[in-house]
């Protein structure tokens with residue numbers, strides 16, 4: 001794997017950035033029970049920090065500063081380390097993983113997927129397995145639809161379940177967001193997709209030609225049309241389902257859209273996190289600082305983030 005990731009004093013520290021969806025379009029059903037998607041995902045400057053250190057016994061020892069993340073086999077970090085051990089047949093290997101959690105959990109920001117992506121990269125390096133990012137992308141799709149994206153991150157088009165990736169070179173590096181999340185809300189992704197299906201199943205596209213036409217449209221969509229407010233808006237098909245059930249998210253999206261200098265606003269993934277897009281980080285910072293009381297009154301945690309051109313990276 002060619003990158004600048006290196007160990008210091010036998011410890012590897014990685015940043016695992018969150019993502020937002022700049023486009024989430026549901027095309028139809030897949031044979032594996034998932035949905036066929038056309039998405040544009042974007043890494044943002046809000047990240048968890050993971051440390052990796054080889055362990056003499058063949059155990060995976062996991063610690064976190066978050067009480068909400070359990071030390072059990074359904075933890076995506078532990079699943080990722082175990083999968084890699086099995087795939088590379090290095091069952092004698094052990095690792096200590098320490099997680100500093102900053103990305104809110106259950107927020108539609110792929111925090112768990114980012115941690116799993118960092119674990120694959122971290123264990124690959126510490127155990128000197130030599131797998132390429134492409135191999136890790138393929139392997140990681142077994143664990144979750146957003147993990148392949150989180151490895152390389154930046155801005156990518158994501159098709160299929162989300163695991164078929166096309167890197168985009170242009171990512172409007174000056175753009176920034178104000179990201180917010182209702183403090184008391186967490187939304188189940190399977191629930192959101194199930195409700196969407198109940199409502200829109202009859203409108204689903206049914207064949208590959210139609211899917212490919214939508215992919216073609218997204219590949220050729222000029223994101224500047226949103227930035228220049230040419231009558232285009234960020235699309236997230238799950239937003240109508242989630243806002244119908246949780247009215248506070250609709251209020252939040254309107255509030256974000258009306259902030260000074262906000263270009264557009266949208267929900268990320270299946271929510272509940274939402275964001276407002278700004279042309280420039282200075283506009284975003286100023287608006288963020290001027291609205292601290294409003295965020296609090298709406299029961300929102302809030303962050304001001306720039307957009308990143310990378311995924312998992314050395315700290």
Ligand code: C5P
Nearest residue numbers: 034035037144145146161162189190193
């Ligand atoms: O793959 P991941 O674990 O992130 O997916 C969570 C859930 O979201 C799935 O169990 C499924 O209900 C829904 N989903 C879907 N189609 C996708 C991705 C996710 O229906 N392409």
